[in-house]
Amino acid sequence: MDLIDRHDEIVELRRRHPAWALLRAGTAPLVLVFLGAVFVEENTRSxxxxxxIGRLEEFLQGLRSETGDDGAVRYARSAKEYLDDWAAPETGWLRAYYPPGADEQSYDATPAVEKSLSWLRTLQPAPFVGTESRLNTVVDLLRQMAFGAELDPQVRLAELHRRRTEIQQQIDDVEAGRLDVLDDVAQRDRYQQFTSTARELLADFRQVEENFRALDRGLREKIATWDGGKGELLDEVLGDRRGIADSDQGRSFRGFYDFLLSASRQDEFTDLLGRVLALPEIAGSDSWARHIHHDWLDAAGRTQSTVRQLSDQLRRFLDDQVWLENRRVMEVLHEIEVHALAVRDLAPGARSAPVPGSSVPSPEIPVVLPTERPLYRPRRRLALDSDGIAAATERADPAALYEQVYVDVARLRAAVADRLAREPVAALADIVADHPLEQGLAELIGYLSVQEGVATSFDPEQVDAVSWTGSDDVDRTAQVPRVVYTRVVERSNGGAPA
Known part of the structure; x- marks a missing residue:
């Protein structure tokens, strides 16, 4: 790309990108401070x-108590006017939508706000610029890519032997009392990179949701303008939905979400984070990092919920299309009936109107040769032997027919709470492993109704196998979508689950 094309691309970017327009706006300080505090710092998505409007009006009253350099009152418009302006399609700083089952509009910040705030953070002076940790990260990434794609077993074995030698050398140094401890500068350097990456991950979730909505919007446009057959349209729809999940972004998000749902990795991350924050050099840093993995889990769950809602809306959209087509077919049939009734009483040969009628092809007699007919085959008779059959003498207890199975939901709720007391998230398969099913399928369905004090999320793309032994001593297994429970505990700094 030459310089002229690059110049034109930047001009177009300045004209249409909402993040650039936000930085150029006269109310940019108001927008960035207010939306950043409400949606980004508190990690709020709705x-x-x-x-x-109430929170913005309160903030504007505090600003209006001060006057500008020219004596004029700052931000004279109402909170409602500012909100409508920020959520306008040509502005694109807020996304307005109606949550399922709600009759009041809700708002969420767009990725443009995240990008603008991220750029502003780079303008603020940093205590120091660390380069060592980032260099180590670059080298580790190159090593993972180089040897992760290597197909030669000998090359991989050589790399594993080299790493084993380095680990053995470190073990020998520790046993000899030679400890290589990170100094204060190295610790602050790595912690600064950790917090920066953690904030970027939270910002990326909004971009992931926006990309999913763009894919869904393009798919709807294709359905609305489709002029081919229904079978071809269904192939296109299913192909695009699979393309969303199998895209680079979809697979990367799936890997990240699987990490969040892994109890062992959650425990390891929580332990490492607690040990790092307990270091004297890091103790005075931001406290929000203590709950960053809970914020990740909440943001990822909202992204998964968005994808499920888009799928449900797409299904309803297709149902509406089919309903409209069926309605058109019924209208055509009704018109045929009206015309048929109008010409029903016309006499044959009348000149006032043409006589209705139609022509059919001449009937043909099918010819079948005798040799083509199958030969007669007599039916096979079965002989029944009724000798030795005697009347039953034993008596069965009919009380078993009236026994009912009662599932104690309180006991199931206690099992979920017991698992959540040890881990931030709990999968249904792990809970059943700790507390085996005693009442079979009825007890398994009872777990799905546990809602008090927990938030339940379903992942239909992941399937878990749940096994139990029935009253007849037969082992049974059910394939169920992955069910994950999380505690619903409000935190003072933002309301995310803790």
């Missing part, structure tokens, strides 16, 4: 219109 705020009702009435609540957001």
């Amino acid at each position: 705020v009702s219109r009435s609540e957001l």
